[in-house]
Amino acid sequence: MSAEVGRKINIWQKIHIDRPLLAGLLTLSTVGLFIIFSASGQDWDLIIRQLTRLGVSLGVMFFVAQIPPSFYQRWAVPLFIVGCGLLVGVLLFGVIGKGARRWIDIGITRIQPSEIMKLAVPIMLAWFIARKPLPPKISYSVWGLALIVLPTLLIAKQPDLGTSLLIASSGLFVLFLSGLSWRLIGGFVVAMPAVGAALWYFYMHDYQKNRVLTFLNPESDPLGAGYHIIQSKIAIGSGGIWGKGWLQGTQSQLEFLPERHTDFIFSVFSEEFGLVGILGLLSIYIYIVLRGMVISVRAQDAFSRLLAGSITLTFFVYVFVNMGMVSGILPVVGVPLPLVSYGGTSMITLMAGFGILMSISTQRKVFSG
Amino acid sequence: MLNWRKRVAIRDHLAEANLFVRRTIAALVVVLILVGSLVNNLYYLQVDKYQDYQTRADGNRIKVQPVAPNRGLIYDRFGRILAENSPFYSLDIVPEEVDDLEKLLAQIHQLIELDQDTVEDFKKDVAQQRRKFKPVTLKSQLTETETAILSVNQHKLGGVYIEARLKRYYPYKDLTTHAIGYVAKINQRDADNLELEGKSANYEGTFDIGKQGVEKYYEELLHGQVGYQEVEVNNRGRPIRTLSQQPPVPGQDLILNLDIDMQQLAKDALGERRGAVVVLDAKNNGVLALYSNPSYDPNMFVHGISSKNYKALLDNKSRPLINRTTQGRYPPASTIKPHLGLLGLEENLITTKTRIWDPGYYQIKGIEHKYRDWKSWGHGWVDIYRAIEESCDVYYYDLAVRLGMDKISDFMTQFGFGELTGIDIYEETSATMPSREWKYGRFRQPWYAGDTVSIGIGQGYWTTTPLQLATSVSVLANEGMHYEPRLLKATQNETGTLPVPPQDRPPIQVKSENNWQIIKTAMQGVVEKPTGSGHKAYSGVEYHAAGKTGTAQVINIAQDEEYDADKIAEKYRDNAMFVGFAPVDNPQIAVAVVIENVGGGGKNAAPVARTMMDYYFANYQEAKP
Numbered sequence: 002m003s004a005e006v007g008r009k010i011n012i013w014q015k016i017h018i019d020r021p022l023l024a025g026l027l028t029l030s031t032v033g034l035f036i037i038f039s040a041s042g043q044d045w046d047l048i049i050r051q052l053t054r055l056g057v058s059l060g061v062m063f064f065v066a067q068i069p070p071s072f073y074q075r076w077a078v079p080l081f082i083v084g085c086g087l088l089v090g091v092l093l094f095g096v097i098g099k100g101a102r103r104w105i106d107i108g109i110t111r112i113q114p115s116e117i118m119k120l121a122v123p124i125m126l127a128w129f130i131a132r133k134p135l136p137p138k139i140s141y142s143v144w145g146l147a148l149i150v151l152p153t154l155l156i157a158k159q160p161d162l163g164t165s166l167l168i169a170s171s172g173l174f175v176l177f178l179s180g181l182s183w184r185l186i187g188g189f190v191v192a193m194p195a196v197g198a199a200l201w202y203f204y205m206h207d208y209q210k211n212r213v214l215t216f217l218n219p220e221s222d223p224l225g226a227g228y229h230i231i232q233s234k235i236a237i238g239s240g241g242i243w244g245k246g247w248l249q250g251t252q253s254q255l256e257f258l259p260e261r262h263t264d265f266i267f268s269v270f271s272e273e274f275g276l277v278g279i280l281g282l283l284s285i286y287i288y289i290v291l292r293g294m295v296i297s298v299r300a301q302d303a304f305s306r307l308l309a310g311s312i313t314l315t316f317f318v319y320v321f322v323n324m325g326m327v328s329g330i331l332p333v334v335g336v337p338l339p340l341v342s343y344g345g346t347s348m349i350t351l352m353a354g355f356g357i358l359m360s361i362s363t364q365r366k367v368f369s370g
Numbered sequence: 371m372l373n374w375r376k377r378v379a380i381r382d383h384l385a386e387a388n389l390f391v392r393r394t395i396a397a398l399v400v401v402l403i404l405v406g407s408l409v410n411n412l413y414y415l416q417v418d419k420y421q422d423y424q425t426r427a428d429g430n431r432i433k434v435q436p437v438a439p440n441r442g443l444i445y446d447r448f449g450r451i452l453a454e455n456s457p458f459y460s461l462d463i464v465p466e467e468v469d470d471l472e473k474l475l476a477q478i479h480q481l482i483e484l485d486q487d488t489v490e491d492f493k494k495d496v497a498q499q500r501r502k503f504k505p506v507t508l509k510s511q512l513t514e515t516e517t518a519i520l521s522v523n524q525h526k527l528g529g530v531y532i533e534a535r536l537k538r539y540y541p542y543k544d545l546t547t548h549a550i551g552y553v554a555k556i557n558q559r560d561a562d563n564l565e566l567e568g569k570s571a572n573y574e575g576t577f578d579i580g581k582q583g584v585e586k587y588y589e590e591l592l593h594g595q596v597g598y599q600e601v602e603v604n605n606r607g608r609p610i611r612t613l614s615q616q617p618p619v620p621g622q623d624l625i626l627n628l629d630i631d632m633q634q635l636a637k638d639a640l641g642e643r644r645g646a647v648v649v650l651d652a653k654n655n656g657v658l659a660l661y662s663n664p665s666y667d668p669n670m671f672v673h674g675i676s677s678k679n680y681k682a683l684l685d686n687k688s689r690p691l692i693n694r695t696t697q698g699r700y701p702p703a704s705t706i707k708p709h710l711g712l713l714g715l716e717e718n719l720i721t722t723k724t725r726i727w728d729p730g731y732y733q734i735k736g737i738e739h740k741y742r743d744w745k746s747w748g749h750g751w752v753d754i755y756r757a758i759e760e761s762c763d764v765y766y767y768d769l770a771v772r773l774g775m776d777k778i779s780d781f782m783t784q785f786g787f788g789e790l791t792g793i794d795i796y797e798e799t800s801a802t803m804p805s806r807e808w809k810y811g812r813f814r815q816p817w818y819a820g821d822t823v824s825i826g827i828g829q830g831y832w833t834t835t836p837l838q839l840a841t842s843v844s845v846l847a848n849e850g851m852h853y854e855p856r857l858l859k860a861t862q863n864e865t866g867t868l869p870v871p872p873q874d875r876p877p878i879q880v881k882s883e884n885n886w887q888i889i890k891t892a893m894q895g896v897v898e899k900p901t902g903s904g905h906k907a908y909s910g911v912e913y914h915a916a917g918k919t920g921t922a923q924v925i926n927i928a929q930d931e932e933y934d935a936d937k938i939a940e941k942y943r944d945n946a947m948f949v950g951f952a953p954v955d956n957p958q959i960a961v962a963v964v965i966e967n968v969g970g971g972g973k974n975a976a977p978v979a980r981t982m983m984d985y986y987f988a989n990y991q992e993a994k995p
Contacts, residue, residue, distance in 0.1 A: 135386045179390075237412065237415050237423070238420060238426075239420070239426070242416060251430070290401060297394065307390075321404050328415060330408075
């Protein structure tokens, strides 16, 4: 092997950037910019703002990647406790927006603690499970479960059902990847309907119940909540195999679609690029997920493995939930399409997550022969 | 050797790694299954059902649109309309529907008048257009004739639409600006605020929002609740007809305490002079008149003020944009002598028997500097009555120094000086009630005895707004009862009228109720005794009024200089002030008048106050003295 190649690899290694992953993320973001441009009625302001946000997020990712995984492992517990404290703070004196308390005012700026928890929960669970040999004992797993339930309930109470379920799944993925016994997983699947019923009666607000009901039968409320899903399905369906072409989607350009450049951006994409475009987009997402899996399998210790695996799978859940909701197979829970939807603090969190993946991929302890 | 007695869990790293790989593969399988189900569903929508959805997209002609609620109207206390919604016609063009824009503009120009600026602005708007097929306004506020001509010719003008919109209109123009404020187009900052407060949905379809005055303060009451309608649209997305609707809930109407006639009277009385007039209903501090001169026409802002007009307003040396009644900071001058006198009585530093020799100046012991009386040869022997009636300065220099700044500061704050009055508009300053701490915080300097001397005649660091002065006089008139001034009298919707209760603050507690009487009698002397400084202005009135004049120095006059109005540039001339209430034994109205740079308060401000009081007693039945 020539020295030339060796040095090249070293540079990326040195700045702790995983090139294959970065390539996937950048491709995806570029696609996103094109669709936002179309969905917003060719609004350059929005593009510039999205680019700025992208720049900031990449900066955060870069920064996070510089920190070795052992640091996250050490700070797992304090981070988790602070996060939970902030969630309690939100419930007590949070700022109300859109009928929910999600922000907390810390003088200089407003922060959304649920965003912190998107990373704090998997880090905490990975730390907790990796303390003992794997697979974990059932009694130990139950403690892990408790660590998931606490923040989930706090966020569900805000109320922010979508985020709370995503955070719960990020924790559950750690348990799954750690080798939780299949029997327990089976029991869990059986118990889900019961949990669902409990949520329905004790935690869901009327508007959330409405969403579920309209989801089951959108045509029942074509003027209200169902309107979104119906218009979205028309947009996707009328895109056909090849799509109507960039900037040519009637559903989006004539403003039949709600939340065109944010949550429903996938409908715009589907209308303008058709099934062929969707398969292309899905390939990029699958590529990123596969790269994440490779990174996690190659990670050096249990903590890194579990964390990387959980981040990767959670990313996929975002994609699946968003695409599922706009195409009518999942309820509308208000989850953006990662890296393609316009805006959101969620992009920074997402990129921070990828920063952790890159840190795990590039910061390897060197064992002397 | 390892210690086998203690059970140590040995990690089998290889086994763990293998377990993880197996789990990851399992996860990958699930991922692929889920992706498969997504694709399967998308295939169903886009291939199997393509024809169906394609037809529905083409035939998609039904849109849900927000319907903005009608904004509540604003009336004065006698039901005269101060802010209404009137229809305006505007000429809109959808650029995408026009083949040759230049030709179309020329065509329109032949029909109606179009000046170059309008056309330039329009072209700029078209260039910056954010969304395709969105109409761009060429000319707003079409006249009736223009509307008629364009409507007749509309079939020849493809892409031209005439839109009727309800816009706010203020029939009394500049008369109500500083009290009512105005609405104008929702800008980015408003939009961000609405988003933050979770009100964005309610403002879909709303173009304007309250920017100042009552319009801003009561935005929530005035705005109402958005409605929705289902409309059929053409293939360009423009509505053709309404299919069904959920009507909006209109905003509430507001009835103000304001009396528009009194407002007009204040404007006329001030004439060309810069200044402010505040008239309060002394029984509850309802605001009868709140006028700041000069003012401006708020209707300009409703339709988007041109940069030329806006610059003219900004550059105007008389500063019409400032609401002098609540934002003007004026030294109170002698108008606060009654308040200080009350404090002197309360502290037993003076009684009605106390007399002071006024040689025409005052000196702090051991200091050379002479603080002059406005009457350079002095008032001679002065008691509290004469000190107020003739506005003796030396008496108050002495009293202020004996009281000390801490007591003055505490007591005057109870009258509302140095604090927001709580009036229902946001454009208000608290002005300054100085104190030891305030001066140190502001200038990093200690409070000097000389500072207190100036405070005795309402000069120095002390500033007040005309509304604070009126409120403080109302507190005096009501012997300590303190109500916040209120513009809003009642709200009204289809279910009825709801009066707004007055909002009170902690009343001023005195040791001797008689002290109030002493001060009121002295203030009555100001206008009723021949030697009183407000006597001339109030000669021949049919009711018993009480008041206090004030003449505020705008610049410092050097030790040996005489104030000579003729020699001094206008902007350095004295401010004329007057505060008063009537009737003395059953106060119903409190007034404060400030006129900038015109000279003495007795001569200039007191007549304006009298005009307001005369009008009140002539026109308000319940008020006959």
